Amino acid sequence: MMKILFILCLLFCTNTFSQDDAVAKDYFNKGDFEKALYEYKKLYAKSPSNINYINQLVITHQQLEQYNEAEVFLLRLINRIKYPAFFVELGYNYQLKNDLENANLYYQKAINSLDENVNNAFSVARSFQNHTLLNETITVYEKAMVLKPELNFKFQLAKIYGEQGNVEKMFVSYIEFAEKNPVSLNNIKRFINDFISENSANENNILFKKVLLKKMQQEPNLLWNEMLSWLFIQQKDFKKAFIQEKAIFSRQPESLSRIEELANIAVNENYNEVAEEIFEFLIETAQDLETQLYAHYNLLQLETKASLSDNYEAINNKYLELFKEFGIFPQTLKLQVAYAHFLAFYNDEIDDAIDFLENTLKLPLTEFEKAEVKLELGDILVLQEKFNKALIYYTQIQRNLKNSTLSQEARYKVAKTSYFKGDFKWAESQLKILKASTSQLIANDALDLKLLITDNKYEDSLQTALKLYSKADLLAFQNKDDEAILVLNTILENHKTEPIVAQALFKQAQLFEEKAQFEKAQTNYELIIANYRDGILVDDAYYKLAHIYEQYLNEPEKAKVLYEQIIFNHVDSIYFVEARKKYRALRGDAIN
Template sequence: MKILFILCFLFSAYAYSQDDALARDYYKNGDFEKALFEYKKLYTQSPSNINYIFQIVSSHQELEQYDEAQSFLLKLMERINYPVFMVELGYNYQLKNDLENANINYNKALASIDENPINVSSIARSFQSHSLINEAIIAYEKAMKLKPDYNFNLQLAQLYGEQGNIEKMFISYVDFAESNPFTLPNIKRAISDFISENSENENNIIFRKILLRKAQQEPNILWNEFLSWLFIQQNDFKKAFAQEKAVFSRQPESLIRIEELADIAFSKNELEIAKEIYTYITANSQDLDVLLEAHHHLMQLEIKQSTEDNYDVIDAKYTELLNKFGTFSQTLKLQIAYAHFLAFNKNDPKKATSFLEKTLQLPLTELQQAEVKLELGDILVLQENFNDALIYYTQIQRNVKNSTVSQEARYKVAKTSYYKGDFKWAESQLKVLKASTSQLIANDALDLKLLISDNKYEDSLQTALKRYAKADLLSFQNKNNESIALLDTILNKHKTEPIIPQALFKQAQLFEEKAQFDKAEANYNAIITNYGEGVLVDDAYFKLAELYENQLNQPEKAKALYEKIIFNHADSIYFVEARKRYRALRGDAIN
């Protein structure tokens, strides 16, 4: 008997859930008459189910049966005292264009909060579901006034945003973050939709004033963190650094935020402020790893800003650092960077190789050895000792399988084979790398594979492709003038071949490195004009737009090119960034 009862119960529960799903499907598909019929059946079985009640009311309204919905709600309210039904009844009157009775019921619902503030969430949500934003705001504000321990700042912030009251929205977000600091990342994400990179944007100014006012009224490092974040959005790293120093002075346990700021400034090519921040880290950090990383970046900055005349000074600084901190596994990154400088900048690959061979004798992990061998391979490629370089890269693949370094070594095997003119072997390696776990390696592998496959059949001798590979190698060897000259040869002697847009693009990038922006502009325009249907056109649009925006001070031209990517190249990898840059140039307040 017990088993029979359980079976009956399970069967009825299953049938009940089937009816519920059927009703939902009818409603979703717009078959409101059938949905109403099913929901009424379900309501008969479960008259206190709030979802069925709302769905019956909504189905009546979708069928414009407002009197039936009103009658249903009035009978319900005689049985159940639930203030949300007043909102629903008011909205039903509003659908009937009876605004007087609609407002009477809305006010009754709001008045019920005075008697029982706990009802505010359900009442406000009901207002919000009918896009009654003002009433929802009144409900939350009333409840917080009655019960100061209630915190609906997050809900209010979202509602103020919908209402377009930006100042109140910012204040509510900031107040919520103050009482819930762990939510700061989410609050920043929400606020970021309403500010831009332009410090003169009205919303930016409003937000900055709110934070400064808060900082004056009640000192709290939260305001410094918020201000730093705002200044970073505006690419004003000097002001952000001032705020981060204020945070560090109160919380000197960690420099991680200042490290991150330095890295962002470096990545944005704001070299002077990045140098200032890294120098500050070296003066204040007690952590060896942090110190070494800061010194590494400072040396990279100095190399980037120096000419050959200063290379002996840089060499001496590297030597001084390695003498100070020692040559062991913890300074490995500094050692590899020094060898790279010797080979690629100071043109002393012999000394660089000798130095790294000594590094390999240190007690290193297999992964660390792989990093050293990767640099040794690069130095051999620099000298065009391709076969010796391939030995190192292959050793890495064998010794640290399935690592990012191993995948990078495989890519370098392909690139070295490509430099040699062994395009078939290069392609076989690149096919594997298309599925690399490193997105950067996968993208580079795909680009190189397309370059080879698009150009290897045009000429049985593959003359143009071999010349292009040589030009690419010259660029890798920091012989940019020679590379540009060889690309000119390709452009003049292979005018009808598909490699031309690639040669134009590569040459444009080299022109940019040499600050020959007018020549770069001409190349990008040549791709757009003559190869508008090719795979590089979106690259040309984006790079030319960046050139106009950052170097040639022609924002309107940049905006027009970003717009072309948005409307004509929605599948481009530049689409998201182009949209962001376009809206920033247009002065949009909201992203």
Template sequence: MLAKEYYKNGEFEKALSAYQDLYRKSSNNNAYFLELIKTHQQLEQLDQAETLLIKQMERIIYPALYVELGYNYQLKDNLETANLNYNKAITYIDENPNYAFSVGKFFENRSLLDQAVTTYEKAMAIKPELNFNIQLARIYGEQGNVEKMFFSYLEFIGSNSSYLNTIKRAMSDFITENPENENNILLRRVLLKKVQEEPNLLWNELLSWLFIQQKDYNKAFAQEKAIFNRQPESLSRIEELAFIAMNDDAFDVAKNIFNYLAETAQNPDVQIGAHYNLLQIDLKTQTDIKAIESTYLELFRTFGTTRQTIKLQIAYAHFLAFYKHDPLAADLFLKESLKLPISDLEEGQVKLELGAILVLQEKFNEALIYFTQIQRNLKNSTLAQEARFKVAQTSYYKGDFKWAESQLKILKSSTSQLIANDALDLMLLITDNKFEDSTQAGLTLYAKADLMAFQNKPNEAISILNTVLENYKGQSIEAQALYKQGQLFEANKQYEKAETNYQMIVVNFKDGILADDAYFALAELYEKHLQNPQKAKEFYEQIIFNHQDSIFFVEARKRFRELRGDAVN
């Protein structure tokens, strides 16, 4: 609309003329009338605005116009008359509480928050079925009255539970990961009071959500158990919590939750899934290979080697090959799995692991056969795209960089963002280094180290990368080798060595494609392992100000704000 454009661009004379025309043609259109009033006010034509308002109020009963008239007097510095009109608007609520919808909104539009609160509270007192708690919560938040804001949000969802996720998002603006944060304490107090006063599982659910924001997964687990004990239909919420804890490396509490699922679930699929995840945690936290193998075998005795345990069978084969270093046993075991009456998708998953085990043994051509079969049998599926990436990766390991590059170009537009990102990273590695070194000797050596890392031989990989770093100084492969070696040092808990590698990248290759990766890796290292949040902040800040196009930008900004103590949504 032309009038709106004029107003937005500050061309108020033109906007006034346009709104006058619109109002003449549609004198009952309240929207045009109000914009006309605002335009007069922008031009400081307050007397004209006053005259128009009084004439309109003689024509129609619309109490919200007293707010506009009062505001016009306020602009004239006549606060006494302004307040008389504000109070007049509010007294209409006695006559009809439904007027609060428009009166309260007009007060909010003019930032007259105290009057808006009075309007909404008065309407709810006269007519309790009205629910202005969402409006009140928003205003209390703007006024800094956080406890009242939380209370109003909870009052609102008490009768509008479908808005739960919306309210969580709104409240998350005011809390942090720190359980001692004042607002966190206030919300916890309000919720605990609700739990005591009203037997509504909504409050337990919100307490669980708050504890998850604070990474206090044990307390969240207690709330989730309370919910399940009263509504034992599904364990999905508890299962979700277990994954959140596991993904945050809170392995002890994740194990407690998965053990609870294994013992409590009646559904064998849930039980098997819980045991599967317990074993994944054990592989990350334990060195007792015999105990882990014993657990796998006990599970197969309990649940059988059937289609139902196919995921467990794939995991066991992976364990045999990559942790027990017995790829032949793994290969034989999975070939038995292929004889089961499984779906095409499950067959593809088995073959993907078989291919990986063959790559582990450097039987590249045999591995490529399995990966190609998956692509042919499961066209356009995510698994087929993953298999294509494995073809590219295997070709790269064996030094066939041209074929690897051709496959990676196709995968850049994969529907799976994870596969697309991995494909792009590997393609950049190949293209950046094939021109710099016509013999591709450096890239070949790097690929050998990459293969060693895949084969779970980190020390051998680190040693080969040392050779790359000695022989190819100043070339782009040096930055790649520093970064890869840094990751391996981290996995080995050699944090100071990892720090040195990442620092060398940001000093010597600050304009390279790995600069933001190195900044983020350093920030995480200082935050999680070297207990230096100040340094972590500095490196997150580097990404925020100098690498806005980085895939780490959003996470870096979030972490930076958390370390600074901001409330983060």
């Protein structure tokens, strides 16, 4: 019983303290320092060893320019509590009084306290840093590491050097900290990333590269190769990154995962020539079947994407050679599905593709592997506009793999197929469920399609424009881009007052980009910006148009203006972070 009463009493006291503390903070934040001082004195009287209350009392005295009162309080405190950080507070109080002699005297006392107990370093350094006394903070950390070499304050020092603009010292400190604490490497990269850009000619990029090369000469360590590779990736210089990754692999040949990751990044950034070179290296180097098949698969995807129809026979033969070499069994499933997709969507051999996949289903596959095959079969049937048959395959996946990501993907394809059919009501009902999908990509796609249907289904009782748009969408899915563009033109000419016009302009612009018709895409994006400034596609249009100006039309100043629009007027845009990064790179910031 007594124990319960004690706990209740403790909770009551804690609650009272927190309420009083909140009152004091509120007065202080409002600038009502007299009342704040009164409240902090009460709190200090109840808890005279609370560092937070002590510091707030001193600061409040100083806000009221009661420097003598703060001095008396601190001198009494120093006699009562041996806490060297109070020397810093007293020194700073003297500095506020313009008594620099006494200020420096107490600063030195704080620094000298490390000779008695090096563990004072953190609290003393923090007090110096709180008052932006950065040189003194550096002195404390450096002295502590001399007195006790196992201490590592390189991370703290790096941040201070960054604040001072001493970028070279900052880089050195960060990588030396990472050397001793490799688990922190990702965090270190994030901090360094604020000081470099995509531009390899950026002063800080050159400086960071110089620091790493110097380290490599002085004390070889794979960490320096890894950091150099990372720098080159930020600069999109994937060929140089590949050289570093090969150097790492030659000394640590246990895994090719880093090189695989680099290949994927190069593909995502559309640096396909370098990606092909990396995949070829993987094929030549890998000892395991999985990595070899992975590289062959990706190499064929790149080749297919870049090829014209007169080269499809060569691609077809490569698939057949791979099946001859590796066999048709579950381990080559991804390659088999890719081959069927190639036959149907590129080589116009739809029946052969379906026969091939139906034979694949006869292999001893898991339910998930069967689902991958059925998803492709469904897509091929949609390509043929055999929507009902496609829905059968998608529905089977939903039934057999409930709540899985593949099941959610199948549900999305059910919705998309229903939308292609013009059954917008059923499509919308499926999309509502998918808004909560565990896959963010599926959830986003579902939301986009649902908004398209919802925003346009009531505009026209016959839903003519929406049906035309879904027809264009289907044609694009069927790789019939020219026909899709013509259907979208019909919407733009005959449904000028309907809200779907913005969507039609955007979809058409994307198709123009795929056909490398960048001036036409530019016109569409400009029309969206001019006429649909309050619509949901305006930030997309700004970003896409900026990308065209920057990458294809060689007009960086125009791109910069568009990125700026996103930064200042669309802070909730998914493009905000990337737009800010690109804007700063175009502006030529030395430090972000």
